[in-house]
Amino acid sequence: MRQRTHTDVPHQRRTTLGIEDYLARLGDRVRAARAQRGMSRKILARDSGVSERYLAQLESGRGNPSVAVLHQVADAMDMSVMELADPHGGTDPALAEIQALLAPLAPAELSEAAEILERRFAGSGTRGRRIALIGLRGAGKSTLGKALADALGFPFIELNREIERDYGASIGEMLSLSGQPAFRRYENRCLNAVLNDHEEAVISTGGGIVSNADTYTMLLRRSHTIWLQASPEEHMQRVVEQGDMRPMAQNREAMSDLRAILEARAPLYNRAEASVDTAGEAPETSLAKLTETARALIA
CATH class of the missing domain: 1.10.260.40 (lambda repressor-like DNA-binding domains)
Incomplete structure (x- = not known):
């Protein structure tokens, strides 16, 4: 032995x-x-x-x-x-080497690396005079987006409404019947159609669009993207004030879940071309900041 x-x-x-x-x-x-x-x-x-x-x-x-x-x-x-x-x-040696180089980077550094690779190899695309708003629910994408579109004289498009129109039912029903994969397919298809049909527009996107790599890359390349930020407490408060109690329904850990979502998505949101922090501000002040930021991007 x-x-x-x-x-x-x-x-x-x-x-x-x-x-x-x-x-x-x-x-x-x-x-x-x-x-x-x-x-x-x-x-x-x-x-x-x-x-x-x-x-x-x-x-x-x-x-x-x-x-x-x-x-x-x-x-x-x-x-x-x-x-x-x-x-x-399952990657080739060159890609594995790139991944090894990226692995130790902090989230902000990863965002910078992604931007460098996009500029060098993907090109900037044609962003036209399209403004896309990203961020969690309750950030003000619909309210401020509509007001921004009026100020710029652009059409206002809510991507989720386009998805519902294309699917023929609400997003809640789609997720219940077909799940996330179907929703992400419709999201990609509808965004592509909106970008092809509108040279000028203000587009309000769903909070989770950043988790779909192909769709988010399309959005970044073909629109001027602005991250609307707020504190987790304000996100929750605004959603509830709008009469939507779903975040609290049968979920005692709604706030901790919201914080986890924001933490997981923040590095992706941070890839936006610009950001506007609406925390603790009146809607009029936030709109003024957003309008100024948008005009600078499309100038």
């Missing part, structure tokens, strides 16, 4: 730690992807068919999912299993 050498135990320990580290990173990735899409764990459980309890274990790094479970979770978030399980897997 082979004698155990002093190298065996460290190897086993490294293997165990490697698995634990991988599961922890996988859990972080699932949680971040869910937050970017604004999906509660309950909704992801419904759409994926994976129990809410198991998803909690998976996100905490204590789950050891099968390929089938990963496929269900990834499909519900409109991702590939490879994206979810190993974002660096």
